[in-house]
Amino acid sequence: MGEKILMKGNEAIGEAAIRAGCRFYFGYPITPQSELTAYMAKKLLKMEDAAFVQAESEIAAINMVYGAAATGVRTMTSSSSPGISLKQEGISYIACAELPCVIVNMQRGGPGLGSIQPGQADYFQATKGGGHGDYHLIVLAPSSVQELVDLTMNAFDLADKYTNPVMILGDGLIGQMMEAVEFKERKKISLPDKERWALTGCKGREKNYIVPFNLDPYEMEKTNFKIQKKYNELKEKEVRYETINLDNADLIVVAYGTVARIIKTVIDNAKKEGINIGLIRPITLFPFPDKIIAETSEKINKFLVVEMSLGQMVEDVKLAVNGRVEVNFYGRVGGVIPTQSEILNEIKKYLK
């Protein structure tokens, strides 16, 4: 422990998942996340009480996760944007059935088949539900390989705690780059017992059943209310974010994941030019850190949201700011990563 290892993002997720007790992985190859599928094959196929299946499709993979999660084990699938679209039906079922699992989306440029370079244009899909019906995933947005490791481990705990699917929303850049990581010893935390609902055979108890439907609309409405209650609890207890330089900033940038990394360089470079930039980096995209954004908008009147999309998270920032100050947007898409100099030029426009 405490040893630093140089690892590629995608492989680091795999190692973190295994160390968090995930023994059942179901996936389908897609760039830029295939290293994770390959890593899980290499490790899990050699482990006892573990399984790796290369599914016939992303649809099948998420349904295998649904089946495995129903038995109470820690399970995971991963994909990239087009593949995540295919999984949406299954994710909706899992959310309705209130089963824990982890889904990794190493986003690429969209829409359609898009490109294989990094993107952040799946924000709406990830945070607003994605599939049919009223549900949310817990969405975690890492911005370094170390954070990818830490959040992957957290993700399994959060999934179990809230019996809700958790999405790691990365992108092709973070999945493909190599950084030194440390797999820290984690505190044991107490999590709810799964025996109450897990399908393990009904020996010595009444049968358990998992049915994500109810033809009685009043009962189905109750299911919706029950799930919604969890989301309210998440908003109270699990919001995470990082802030840099919020006091006396001339302008606040809100960015997550890869873009937030670039902003950190922008902040340093801007300082050399006497410009004081602050950053709010949401780590949980759902629940969204709207309070800190709202509070900051009471003090600083210039906001810029930067994304690798044409404006998705900016909508949540605007909701948090609630018209108090102007919220500007800058985005590059299709797999194009904004450079620090173009972002700094954009910032300067608002400081004239």
Add this chain to the structure above:
Amino acid sequence: MKKVFERPKSLTKDPFTYCPGCHHGIAHRLVAEALDDFGVREKTIGVCPVGCSVFAYVFFDCDMICAAHGRAPAVATGIKKSKPDSIVFTYQGDGDLASIGTAEIVHAANRGENITVIFINNAIYGMTGGQMAPTTLVGQVTQTSPYGRDPKTMGYPIKVAEMLSTLKGVAYISRVALSKPAYILKAKKAIKKAFQSQVEGRGFSLVEVLSTCPTNWGLSPIEANKWLEENMIPYFPLGEFKTPEEVS
């Protein structure tokens, strides 16, 4: 007095809610009897489909889960991989298995997943009110083939048992009917063999059960049995297509 007939332990006391003359009730009972015979009820996990038998979770007295339309074999794969000592079965209709779920059934069979599939073929979509299924016969009138199934534009009925029996990972496949007692006895044996194949760890097993849908066929239960025998059996021959002995 000796009891000669009773409710299988693997069925709950809930009365079936299927239409009069529908064969789901018989098929459910045969599956439950097989689970009882092998004494595996307490380690069985069943996967019900989308369609009329979505309610199978009510009637089987074992752990149950409802899959999305067509995805039962993938869900069953996830269950079996994480609980390899459990007995896992899916119960799917023709729309579920032979239309929207073709990828899942073919690949579960091809991987040789050690699960049992009960495939109810009644040549029509029941739950949605009688639309054409992949197994609807040529000329058969349904809501979406109102002038009869025309093979020139709608293709021919899929023979699932024959198709899947070409896959090497498959241990046992047979087709049975439930329209008369002699057939039911044969069906009972086939379903038992399918579960036996799983209990012995031989790989994928499937029983295609030719069934009636009097409601959507627009026939009385007796007429429906007759229609099945005169029209379905000639196209979908009964018998075993693959037995465990053939597994090399």
